[in-house]
Amino acid sequence: MRRMTARPANAHQARLLRLLRDGGPNSRAQLGDLVDLSRSKLAVEIDRLLETGLVVADGLAASRGGRRSHNIRLAPGLRFLGIDIGATSVDVAVTNAELEVLGHLNQPMDVREGPVAVFEQVLSMAAKLRATGVAEGFDGAGIGVPGPVRFPEGVPVAPPIMPGWDGFPVREALSQELGCPVMVDNDVNLMALGEQHAGVARSVQDFLCVKIGTGVGCGIVAGGEVYRGATGSAGDIGHIQVEHGSQGRQCACGNRGCLEAYFGGAALARDAEEAARDGRSPELASRLEAAGRLTAADVAAAASAGDTASLDLIRVGGNRIGQVIAGLVSFFNPGLVVIGGGVTGLGHTLLASIRTQVYRQSLPLATGNLPIVLGELGPVAGVIGAARLISDHLFSPA
Amino acid sequence: MRRMTARPANAHQARLLRLLRDGGPNSRAQLGDLVDLSRSKLAVEIDRLLETGLVVADGLAASRGGRRSHNIRLAPGLRFLGIDIGATSVDVAVTNAELEVLGHLNQPMDVREGPVAVFEQVLSMAAKLRATGVAEGFDGAGIGVPGPVRFPEGVPVAPPIMPGWDGFPVREALSQELGCPVMVDNDVNLMALGEQHAGVARSVQDFLCVKIGTGVGCGIVAGGEVYRGATGSAGDIGHIQVEHGSQGRQCACGNRGCLEAYFGGAALARDAEEAARDGRSPELASRLEAAGRLTAADVAAAASAGDTASLDLIRVGGNRIGQVIAGLVSFFNPGLVVIGGGVTGLGHTLLASIRTQVYRQSLPLATGNLPIVLGELGPVAGVIGAARLISDHLFSPA
DNA sequence: CCATCTTTGTCCTGAGTCCGGAAAAAGTGT
DNA sequence: ACACTTTTTCCGGACTCAGGACAAAGATGG
Numbered sequence: 001m002r003r004m005t006a007r008p009a010n011a012h013q014a015r016l017l018r019l020l021r022d023g024g025p026n027s028r029a030q031l032g033d034l035v036d037l038s039r040s041k042l043a044v045e046i047d048r049l050l051e052t053g054l055v056v057a058d059g060l061a062a063s064r065g066g067r068r069s070h071n072i073r074l075a076p077g078l079r080f081l082g083i084d085i086g087a088t089s090v091d092v093a094v095t096n097a098e099l100e101v102l103g104h105l106n107q108p109m110d111v112r113e114g115p116v117a118v119f120e121q122v123l124s125m126a127a128k129l130r131a132t133g134v135a136e137g138f139d140g141a142g143i144g145v146p147g148p149v150r151f152p153e154g155v156p157v158a159p160p161i162m163p164g165w166d167g168f169p170v171r172e173a174l175s176q177e178l179g180c181p182v183m184v185d186n187d188v189n190l191m192a193l194g195e196q197h198a199g200v201a202r203s204v205q206d207f208l209c210v211k212i213g214t215g216v217g218c219g220i221v222a223g224g225e226v227y228r229g230a231t232g233s234a235g236d237i238g239h240i241q242v243e244h245g246s247q248g249r250q251c252a253c254g255n256r257g258c259l260e261a262y263f264g265g266a267a268l269a270r271d272a273e274e275a276a277r278d279g280r281s282p283e284l285a286s287r288l289e290a291a292g293r294l295t296a297a298d299v300a301a302a303a304s305a306g307d308t309a310s311l312d313l314i315r316v317g318g319n320r321i322g323q324v325i326a327g328l329v330s331f332f333n334p335g336l337v338v339i340g341g342g343v344t345g346l347g348h349t350l351l352a353s354i355r356t357q358v359y360r361q362s363l364p365l366a367t368g369n370l371p372i373v374l375g376e377l378g379p380v381a382g383v384i385g386a387a388r389l390i391s392d393h394l395f396s397p398a
Numbered sequence: 399m400r401r402m403t404a405r406p407a408n409a410h411q412a413r414l415l416r417l418l419r420d421g422g423p424n425s426r427a428q429l430g431d432l433v434d435l436s437r438s439k440l441a442v443e444i445d446r447l448l449e450t451g452l453v454v455a456d457g458l459a460a461s462r463g464g465r466r467s468h469n470i471r472l473a474p475g476l477r478f479l480g481i482d483i484g485a486t487s488v489d490v491a492v493t494n495a496e497l498e499v500l501g502h503l504n505q506p507m508d509v510r511e512g513p514v515a516v517f518e519q520v521l522s523m524a525a526k527l528r529a530t531g532v533a534e535g536f537d538g539a540g541i542g543v544p545g546p547v548r549f550p551e552g553v554p555v556a557p558p559i560m561p562g563w564d565g566f567p568v569r570e571a572l573s574q575e576l577g578c579p580v581m582v583d584n585d586v587n588l589m590a591l592g593e594q595h596a597g598v599a600r601s602v603q604d605f606l607c608v609k610i611g612t613g614v615g616c617g618i619v620a621g622g623e624v625y626r627g628a629t630g631s632a633g634d635i636g637h638i639q640v641e642h643g644s645q646g647r648q649c650a651c652g653n654r655g656c657l658e659a660y661f662g663g664a665a666l667a668r669d670a671e672e673a674a675r676d677g678r679s680p681e682l683a684s685r686l687e688a689a690g691r692l693t694a695a696d697v698a699a700a701a702s703a704g705d706t707a708s709l710d711l712i713r714v715g716g717n718r719i720g721q722v723i724a725g726l727v728s729f730f731n732p733g734l735v736v737i738g739g740g741v742t743g744l745g746h747t748l749l750a751s752i753r754t755q756v757y758r759q760s761l762p763l764a765t766g767n768l769p770i771v772l773g774e775l776g777p778v779a780g781v782i783g784a785a786r787l788i789s790d791h792l793f794s795p796a
Numbered sequence: 797c798c799a800t801c802t803t804t805g806t807c808c809t810g811a812g813t814c815c816g817g818a819a820a821a822a823g824t825g826t
Numbered sequence: 827a828c829a830c831t832t833t834t835t836c837c838g839g840a841c842t843c844a845g846g847a848c849a850a851a852g853a854t855g856g
Binding site: 436437438439463464465466 | 813815821823824825
C-alpha cells in the first residue's frame with residue numbers, strides 16, 4: 001500500500017498547506033488575505049497544488065458581498081499515523097490532514113520487550129485501524145519513544161528505560177514497513193507539540209510541558225519550536241536531584257535523591273504500597289489486597305474517595321515536582337506550564353500543590369502572569385503531536 | 399556627530415556583511431565560494447554595498463593560481479560602541495566593524511545611582527574614547543544592563559538590583575544622546591553573545607553562559623540564538639532555591655535558601671568577613687584590617703596564597719552552583735557550559751569544584767561530552783557582545 | 797427585472813531578476 | 827612566448843511576478 005505523496009515545491013506552497021492544516025478549509029480569497037502574494041501568483045501556486053493532488057476544490061464559499069469564492073481544502077484522503085510508545089503502553093491513532101483523530105487504539109505493552117515486538121504490535125494496531133475503514137494507506141507517520149532520540153536520523157540514543165532500543169534505526173525500519181515517510185522524536189516533545197497544535201498551548205511561543213508518567217520528563221518549546229538540546233536529551237528532568245547528601249533516596253539510575261525517586265508513576269506506586277502495608281491507609285490496603293499491586297490510578301481513586309494518606313502522597317509529590325519546576329521557571333521564563341501524562345488523574349490536588357510550590361519559590365518577575373494548567377488533550381496529545389511532527393516535515397519545501 | 403549609516407537592502411547583502419564581520423576581509427572570489435550566488439548577482443550586490451559605503455575595496459588578494467581577486471572589507475571607519483553596565487562598574491569599549499576592541503575603559507560605579515547618573519558617566523567615557531582618536535563617531539551602540547529587559551523596546555522591567563531603572567527608556571534615551579541606533583539587552587546575554595562571537599563558544603549551537611558577579615545569572619543560547627524567555631527574564635538563576643525548608647539562608651529577595659544567598663560576589667564577601675572575624679583565616683583577617691572590607695578578589699588572592707579557609711569557601715560555593723548547573727544541564731542539554739563574570743579570578747579551584755558536582759549529579763547522557771570551561775574573554779566579553787548585538791541589528795535587512 | 801456596485805478569478809504585459817555562457821583581463825608556470 | 831587558470835565583466839535569454847484590464851458571479855436597490 002505504498003503511496004507516493006507529493007511535496008510542496010516551494011515555501012509558498014508549504015505555507016498554504018500549513019494554513020489549511022491549522023485553519024481548516026478556506027476560500028482562495030481568504031488565503032489571499034493571509035499570505036501576501038499577488039492574486040496571480042497565488043492562483044498559480046494553488047493550481048499547482050491542485051495538480052499534485054495535495055489539495056482539492058471543495059465547493060463555493062459564502063459570498064462576502066460579491067462573487068462567491070471557491071473553497072480549497074487539503075485532500076480528504078490524506079492520512080497520518082500517530083504513534084506514541086509509552087513505558088507501559090502503546091497508542092496508535094489515524095488522523096486526516098487537519099490532524100483530527102479519526103481512530104485511536106491503546107494497548108498495554110512493556111517497551112522493554114524491544115523494538116521488534118513493539119513494532120509488530122504497532123503494525124497490527126495500524127492494520128486494525130485500517131480495517132475499520134478510516135484509512136486506506138498512510139501518507140506519513142510520526143512516532144514518539146520514551147527516551148532521547150538523535151532527531152535527524154530518528155534513532156534512540158542510550159535510552160535508560162528501553163535498553164534494547166539503543167541505536168535501533170526506528171525511522172528507517174518503520175518507514176520500510178509502512179512504506180511512507182516517518183519522523184521520530186521523544187514522546188514528551190510530541191506531547192508538547194500536541195498541546196501546541198490543538199491544546200492549551202495554542203498561540204504560546206515559549207512553554208514547558210511536564211509529563212508525569214512512569215517517569216518524569218519535560219518538553220521544551222522555545223520561540224515556537226521544540227528545543228531538543230545538543231544531543232537530543234533536553235528535558236530529561238527525572239534525574240535532577242531534589243534531595244542532596246547521602247540521605248537521598250536511592251534511584252534506579254544509580255544516583256541518590258533524583259526527582260523520579262520521589263515522584264512519578266513508579267515512585268507513587270511504591271509509596272502507596274508502603275502506606276497500605278504500614279496501616280496508614282486502609283483504603284489503599286484493601287485495593288492492594290484486591291489487585292495484588294497498586295498504581296498511580298489507585299492513589300487517584302483513593303484520594304478522590306477522601307483517603308488522607310493518598311492525598312498526602314500527592315501533596316508531597318507535588319511539592320517535590322513543584323520545587324523542580326520552580327527552578328526551571330526561573331531559568332527558562334516560560335509563558336505557560338502544562339502538566340500532563342498518565343498521572344493527570346491526580347488532577348487538581350496535584351496541580352494545587354505544584355502551584356503553591358512554584359509561586360512561593362519563584363520570583364514574581366517570572367511568575368507574574370504564569371498559568372500552570374493541566375493538559376487539555378490527555379492521551380491523544382502524544383499521537384496528535386506525532387501527526388503534527390510528520391505533517392510539519394511533509395508540509396515543508398522538498 | 400550624527401551619522402546616517404546605510405543598511406543592507408536585502409538578505410544577500412546582510413549575509414555578506416556578516417561574513418565580512420566574522421571572517422574579516424575577504425576576496426570577491428572567496429565570498430563567491432561562501433554564498434551560493436551566481437557571479438553576476440554577487441558582483442551586483444557587492445557593487446551596491448560599495449556604493450553605500452558599508453564596504454570598501456582593499457587591494458588585491460593573493461593569487462589562487464590565476465588572476466588575482468580584489469579584496470573587500472567592511473568600511474574601516476565604522477565604529478560600534480559596546481557598553482556593559484554591571485552592578486558595581488561600567489565598561490565602555492569602541493570596536494571596529496569586525497568587532498575588534500580598539501579602546502576600552504572601566505569605571506567603578508554603583509548602578510543604583512540611577513540611569514541619569516550612569517548615562518552621564520557612560521557618555522563621558524565615550525567622549526574620552528573618542529578623544530583618543532579611535533573613533534570620530536559611532537554607527538551603533540549596544541548596551542547591557544544587570545536585569546531583565548523587554549527586548550524589542552529596550553526597556554528594563556522590574557529589575558531587582560536597579561530599582562530606579564524600571565521602565566526607563568534606555569534605548570530611546572541613549573539613541574537620542576548618541577545619535578545612532580541602540581540595542582539593549584541583559585548583561586548576561588551579551589556575555590554569552592561575546593563568547594559566542596569571539597570566545598570559547600564559537601561554533602557551539604546550544605550553550606549556557608553562567609556569569610558569577612555580584613549576583614549570579616545565566617545566558618542561554620539555543621539553536622545559535624540568545625533565548626530571552628516569555629518576558630525577558632530567562633536565565634535568572636540567582637534565586638533558584640538550593641536549600642529547602644526554614645533553615646535556608648535569608649536572601650535579599652525575601653525568600654530563603656536562594657543560590658545568591660550562598661554564592662556570588664556578595665555572599666562570598668560576607669562569608670569571607672565572617673571567616674576573618676571568626677579567626678578561621680588569619681590571611682583574610684589581615685586583609686580585612688587593611689581594607690576595612692573584603693571582596694571576592696580578596697578571597698581569590700588569599701586562596702592562591704594557600705589560605706585553606708578561602709579555598710573552602712570557594713569549594714563549598716562551587717558545589718552550590720554546581721548543584722544548580724547540574725539541574726540545568728539535565729534540563730537544557732547544552733553542548734558547552736561557560737563560567738564567567740567577576741569571580742572568574744577564583745579560577746580553577748572553582749571550576750574543579752563545579753565540574754565535580756555536575757559530573758556527579760547529571761546523567762552521562764547529558765554530560766557525556768560536556769566541556770565546562772572558563773570564559774576566554776574576561777571583562778571584554780560583555781562589550782564585545784554588546785557590539786555584536788548592534789551589529790547583528792544593523793547587518794540585517796532594513 | 798434592470799442598473800449599478802462589489803468581490804473574485806483570469807489573462808496579459810511590462811518590469812525586473814537572475815543564471816550561465818562567452819570573452820576579456822590578469823596571472824602563473826614552463 | 828605559449829598554454830593554462832582564475833577572476834571579472836558583459837550580455838542574452840529564461841524565468842518570475844506584480845498589478846491593470848476585463849470577465850464572471852453575486853449583492854443591492856429601485
